[in-house]
Amino acid sequence: MAKKKFFIAGTDTDAGKTRVACGLLEKARQSGLQTAAIKPVAAGCEKTDAGLRNDDALALQDAxxxxLPYAQVNPVALEEAIAPHIAAMHENKSLSVNRLAGFCNGILMxxxxxxxxxGAGGWxxxxxxxxxxxxxxxxxxxPVILVVGMKLGCINHALLSVEAIERDGLKVAGWVANRIDPAMSCYEENIMTLRTLxxxxxxGEVPFLEVPSKENIAKYLDLESL
Structure with a gap:
């Protein structure tokens, strides 16, 4: 089979990109596929004896x-949990598409x-x-898989993201509804609207999970249409 490659984007920060990405990797593993992942730039890393480490990148590495060594999974690690370009500026580092694409191509090969x-944050x-x-x-x-953080305002965020992705000339391969607000009003109506538009x-629809492990998330995902 041809290698499947996807860019994971979110409607916003904390939409659940990493959790869904890990669930997708686990679902693919359960189908007997060999998987790899990269978070080329991560802002919000902790100092460890081994160097800066980001929880999201570690989760991808585990899934x-x-x-692969951590440096390949997360080649640009920034300490502050703020917008990557600002965190990089504070560390006197520069970010560029050309450099990050080089890291990604190493994984894609x-x-x-x-x-x-x-990705990081929104589109x-x-x-x-x-x-x-x-x-x-x-x-x-x-092709892009869009993670929609299900909360008030998600319809606007999702539709604007889809519009931007398609305007940039890329295909939205699929989207995942990730319930980040367990008390969200009119959840089913919001899902119906998103499915229509x-x-x-x-x-898949990932419910709010007390234990959001990759195995639990994978139960709610379907890769057949990919």
């Missing part, structure tokens, strides 16, 4: 089947069946005054 590249998160993470997805020419297939 994938390939055994790995011998495996299923690869996900996880238009800046890397520098001229480029955003959207430009990285365009440079890599990858988003042309791409819904890959």
């Amino acid at each position: 994938m089947t390939l055994q 790995q011998s495996c069946d299923w690869v996900v590249i996880e 238009r998160v800046p890397l520098n005054p001229r480029e955003t993470l959207a430009n990285l997805a365009v440079e890599l020419n990858l 988003i042309g791409a297939p819904c890959l």
Whole structure:
């Protein structure tokens, strides 16, 4: 089978990109596929004896089947949990699409069946005054899986994100509804609206989980349409 490659985007910060990405990796593993992942830039890292480490990148490293060093899974680790371009500026570092694409291509060339590249924040998160993470997805020419954080306002966020992705010339391969607000009003009506207005297939509805492990999340995902 041809290698499947996807860019994981979110409607906002904390939409649940990493949890869904890990669930997708686990679902692919359960289907007997070899998987890999990369979070090219992560802002919000803790100092450890081994260097800066990001929880999301560690989760991806744990969920994938390939055994790769942390530096390949998260090549640009920034300490402050703020917008990546601001965190990089505070550390006198520069971010560019060309550099991040080089890291991603190293993962994309790995011998495996299923690869996900996880962005940071929403679709238009800046890397520098001229480029955003959207430009990285365009440079890599990858289909996008959009994670919709189910909360008040999600319909607008989701539709604007889909519009922006398609305007940038990329395909929305599918979307996942991730319930981040257990008390969200009119959840079913919101889901129905999104299913009606988003042309791409819904890959699953992930409920609010007390234990959001990759195995628990994978139960709610379907990769058949991918």
